[in-house]
Amino acid sequence: MSRRVVVIGGGLAGIAAAVRLADEGWNPIVLETRKKLGGRATSFPDHRSGQSLDNCQHVLMGCCTALLSLYDRLGVSDQIEWHESLYWQREDGGVDLLKPGMLPAPLHTARSFGRMKLLDRSGKSEIRRAMWKLLRGGHRLRQDYRGRTFGEFLSDLNQSAETIRLFWDTVIISACNLPCHQVAAEHGMQVFQEAFLPGRWAGTMGLSMVPLADLYDPAESIILEAGGALRLGCSVREICLEQKRAVGVMTADSMERGDAVISTVPPDRLAKLLRDDVRAQDRRLAHLEDFQFSPILGVHLHFAEQIMELPHLVLAGRPVHWIFNKGVDGQGRQHLHAVISAADEWMSLDEGEILERVMDEVRMALPMSEGLEPITVRAVKEKRATFSATPEIEPHRPGAGPGAIGVKGGDVESLFIAGDWCDTGWPATMEGAVRSGYRAAGAFAGTDPGIEEVPAGWLAHRLGVDR
Ligand SMILES: Cc1cc2nc3c(=O)[nH]c(=O)nc-3n(C[C@H](O)[C@H](O)[C@H](O)COP(=O)(O)OP(=O)(O)OC[C@H]3O[C@@H](n4cnc5c(N)ncnc54)[C@H](O)[C@@H]3O)c2cc1C
Numbered sequence: 001m002s003r004r005v006v007v008i009g010g011g012l013a014g015i016a017a018a019v020r021l022a023d024e025g026w027n028p029i030v031l032e033t034r035k036k037l038g039g040r041a042t043s044f045p046d047h048r049s050g051q052s053l054d055n056c057q058h059v060l061m062g063c064c065t066a067l068l069s070l071y072d073r074l075g076v077s078d079q080i081e082w083h084e085s086l087y088w089q090r091e092d093g094g095v096d097l098l099k100p101g102m103l104p105a106p107l108h109t110a111r112s113f114g115r116m117k118l119l120d121r122s123g124k125s126e127i128r129r130a131m132w133k134l135l136r137g138g139h140r141l142r143q144d145y146r147g148r149t150f151g152e153f154l155s156d157l158n159q160s161a162e163t164i165r166l167f168w169d170t171v172i173i174s175a176c177n178l179p180c181h182q183v184a185a186e187h188g189m190q191v192f193q194e195a196f197l198p199g200r201w202a203g204t205m206g207l208s209m210v211p212l213a214d215l216y217d218p219a220e221s222i223i224l225e226a227g228g229a230l231r232l233g234c235s236v237r238e239i240c241l242e243q244k245r246a247v248g249v250m251t252a253d254s255m256e257r258g259d260a261v262i263s264t265v266p267p268d269r270l271a272k273l274l275r276d277d278v279r280a281q282d283r284r285l286a287h288l289e290d291f292q293f294s295p296i297l298g299v300h301l302h303f304a305e306q307i308m309e310l311p312h313l314v315l316a317g318r319p320v321h322w323i324f325n326k327g328v329d330g331q332g333r334q335h336l337h338a339v340i341s342a343a344d345e346w347m348s349l350d351e352g353e354i355l356e357r358v359m360d361e362v363r364m365a366l367p368m369s370e371g372l373e374p375i376t377v378r379a380v381k382e383k384r385a386t387f388s389a390t391p392e393i394e395p396h397r398p399g400a401g402p403g404a405i406g407v408k409g410g411d412v413e414s415l416f417i418a419g420d421w422c423d424t425g426w427p428a429t430m431e432g433a434v435r436s437g438y439r440a441a442g443a444f445a446g447t448d449p450g451i452e453e454v455p456a457g458w459l460a461h462r463l464g465v466d467r
Contacts, residue, residue: 002027002257002258002259003025003026003027003227003259004026004027004028004029004228004256004257004258004259005021005026005027005028005029005258005259005260005261005262005444006029006031006248006249006256006257006258006260006261006262007021007028007029007030007031007262007264008031008236008239008249008261008262008263008264008265008273009030009031009032009033009039009263009264009265009419010030010031010032010034010036010037010038010039010230010232011037011038011039011040011041011264011419011433012038012039012041012067012070012420012430012433012434012437013039013264013418013419013420013433013434013436013437013440014030014032014037014039014262014264014418014437015030015037015038015070015216015219015437016066016070016418016433016434016435016436016437016438016441017262017264017416017418017437017438017440017441018030018219018222018223018228018437018441019070019073019074019219019222019223020437020438020441020442020449021226021228021441021444021445022222022223022225022226022228023073023222023226024441024445024447025226026226026228026445027226027227027228027229028223028226028228028229029228029229029231029256029258030223030228030229030230030231031231031234031235031236031249031251031256032230032231032232032233032234033233033234033235034232034233035232035233036213036216036232037213037216037219037220037230037232038212038213038215038216039433040055040382040385041054041055041058041212041430041433042054042055042212042213042216043055043211043212043213043214046300046376046378048376048377048378049300049302049335049376049378051335052211052213052214053211053300053378053380054208054211054212054298054337055212055298055380055382056296056298056337056339056380056382056385057207057298057322057324057337057339058207058208058212058430059174059205059206059207060080060205060206060207060430060431061195061202061203061204061205061206062082062195062201062202062203062204062206062454063194063195063198063202063203063431063453063454064206064429064430064431064434065431065451065452065453065454066431066434066435066438066451067430067431067434069434069450070434071215073222074215074216074218074219074222075218076210076214076215076218079208079209079210079214079215080206080207080208080209081206081207081208081209082204082205082206083204083205083206083207083311083312084099084100084200084204084205085097085098085099086098086099086205086312086314087310087311087312087313087314088116088118088170088313088314088316089313089314089315089316089318089323089364089365090117090118090316091316091317091318091364092117093364093367094117095310095313096115096116096117096118097112097115097116098112098113098116099112100112100200100203104457104458104459104460105197105198105199105200105202105456105457105459105460105465106131106135106196106197106198106457106459106460106463106465107459108199108200108457109196109203113127118166118167118316119163119166119167122160123160123162123163123166123167126157126158126159126160126163127159127163127167127168129157130154130157130159131192131196131197133157134189134192134193134197135193135197135460135463135464135465136463136464137189137464138193138464138465138466139193139466141189142185142186142189142190142193143186145185145186145189146185146186146391146394147391147394148184148185148391149180149181149182149183149184149185149188149390149391150168150172150180150181150183150184150185150187150188150189151164151179151180151181151182151183152185153185153188153189154168154180164180165317166316166317167316168180168188169317170314170315170316170317170321171191171192172188172191173321173341173342174314174321174322174339174341175191175195175427176188176191176389176427177294177296177341177342177385177386177388177389177427177428178294178342178388178389178390179342182388182390183389183390183427184389184390184391184393184394185391186394187389187426187427190425190426190427193465193466194453194454197456197460197465198454198455198456198457198460198461198465198466199454199455199456199457199460201454202454202456207324231251234251234252235251235252236249236250236251236265236273237249237250237251237252237273238250238273238274239261239263239273239274239412239415240255241278241412244278244281244411244412244413245412245413245414246260246261246412246413246414246415247261247414248261249261249273259414260414260415260416260444261414261415261416262416262417262418262437262440262441262444263415263416263417263418263419264418264419264433264436264437264440265419266291266384266387266419266421267288267289267291267387267419267421268288268289268291268384270285270288270417270419271285271288271289274412278412281411281412282402282411282412282415283398283403283411284398284399284402284411284417285398285412286396287393287396290392290393290396291387291388291393291396291421292387292388292390292393293383293384293385293386293387293388294341294342294344294385294386294387294388295342295343295344295346295347295381295382295383295384295385296339296340296341296342296343296382296385296386297339297340297343297346297347297354297379297380297381297382298337298338298339298340298379298380298382299337299338299339299340299354299355299358299377299378299379299380300326300335300336300337300376300377300378300379300380301335301336301337301338301358301362301374301376301377302333302334302335302336302374302375302376302377303333303334303336303369303372303374303375304332304333304372304375305332305333305334305372306328306332306334306368307334307336307362307366307368307369307372308323308325308334308336308366308368309325310325311324311325312324312325313365313366315361315365318361318364319340319357319361320338320339320340320357320358320361320362321339321340321341322337322338322339323336323337323338323339323361323362323365323366324336324337324338324339333375336362338358338361338362343381346381347381347383351377351379354379355374355377355379359373359374385428386420386427386428386429387420387421387428389427389428397421397422397423397424398417398422398423399417399422399423399439399443400416400417400418400422400423400436400439400440400442400443401416401440401443401444402414402415402416414444416440416441416443416444417436417440418433418436418437418439418440419433419436420432420433420436422436422439424436424439435449435451438450438451439451453466
């Protein structure tokens with residue numbers, strides 16, 4: 001054995017797989033098309049503002065245990081800023097605060113939820129009823145609703161259209177990049193069962209204080225010190241097989257051999273790296289074309305003066321979902337970032353049209369912006385931001401390792417698959433990507449991927465949260 005493992009892709013799944021392999025004594029050879037690590041969760045130099053901007057604000061939560069363990073390993077956990085309070089912008093111009101109080105989970109946000117003016121009394125009692133069902137149902141509820149959408153679950157609980165618009169869709173579109181009527185019920189339920197209900201830490205929101213790309217710098221030395229290699233600007237053209245065994249990959253100028261190949265690229269990319277007849281024989285690769293994608297639009301705005309004081313705003317029921325306050329620089333210029341998830345309707349707009357619509361929302365939420373125009377704008381469209389986590393695709397998300405006997409005569413040996421679209425139990429998120437990377441490394445090395453869940457508080461546990 002050479003102890004070399006070829007990792008295709010340097011996004012979070014690839015970084016997680018490579019770092020884990022390095023720590024277990026293997027030599028990961030990471031090949032990444034772009035000139036930097038991070039994949040979809042990264043930054044780019046913006047010439048208009050002169051800053052390094054994230055392609056989009058990336059939010060994590062306390063329940064993202066695998067991602068946090070990776071940040072720990074990279075030594076960058078102290079670059080994450082944590083927010084317990086969420087500020088909800090109402091359409092009447094007021095702001096509601098949702099924050100944990102003294103009561104034990106799952107009641108920790110009950111008091112501030114009760115004070116929110118976003119919903120009337122009947123809307124709140126609809127939500128309480130649904131939360132109780134989610135709490136008591138635990139994992140079994142997710143199984144019961146397999147093959148159905150979260151919207152069907154809400155409809156079974158008689159949630160009104162207004163409650164769905166103002167509350168459920170506001171949360172689910174941001175978390176899953178699909179509205180309730182499209183997202184698989186298990187993922188909608190997961191958001192509340194794993195982030196909102198178990199305890200105050202699970203639902204605490206984390207934001208990077210540095211450009212995302214900076215978080216991954218330490219990965220390079222970990223890989224190199226383990227005897228591995230990092231090839232940036234290097235595209236894999238084909239996964240090479242001998243018999244039905246993956247033995248390496250072909251790039252533009254060489255073949256990289258390894259004991260195994262871990263692919264961490266999205267499904268449409270992976271489809272191009274293997275011959276059709278090979279794919280047809282590996283049950284994990286049979287449905288790569290069935291994955292659909294959902295877009296996200298991020299709009300960076302710089303203003304000459306400060307117009308926002310709160311750290312962020314959740315725009316409940318609005319076309320723009322979040323405004324993040326990215327701070328004021330030394331010259332007093334404020335940087336805001338507006339995020340639109342499930343942004344299908346925005347993809348055909350040009351930057352001027354996008355700005356007009358975004359500024360309507362900014363003016364509604366931030367009265368201090370009245371009469372002001374941003375001094376720089378950068379709209380970043382990510383058409384294939386995440387795979388669509390619908391009920392139809394769930395059964396086709398592949399596991400990491402080859403099975404002993406595939407449905408049609410055996411999977412490709414030594415080929416391991418990772419990426420946020422794989423069978424991680426999570427929708428397309430940084431957490432899902434890291435879990436998939438750890439699982440692929442564990443499946444190859446025969447070790448435990450070492451993924452822990454955030455434990456629920458005593459009352460939440462007793463009431464059924466993690467059962
Ligand atoms: C706009 C936007 C906003 C988001 N917001 C959030 C959020 O708030 N919170 C959250 O948790 N998640 C968010 N996500 C999702 C998150 O970014 C992804 O789930 C995660 O980064 C996916 O990581 P990955 O490693 O699976 O895939 P990728 O990041 O896509 O990595 C795959 C890598 O493979 C490389 N590659 C492709 N083909 C080849 C080839 N042939 N050879 C070599 N390399 C190749 C690519 O360049 C890429 O770097 C967001 C995504 C987007 C796009």
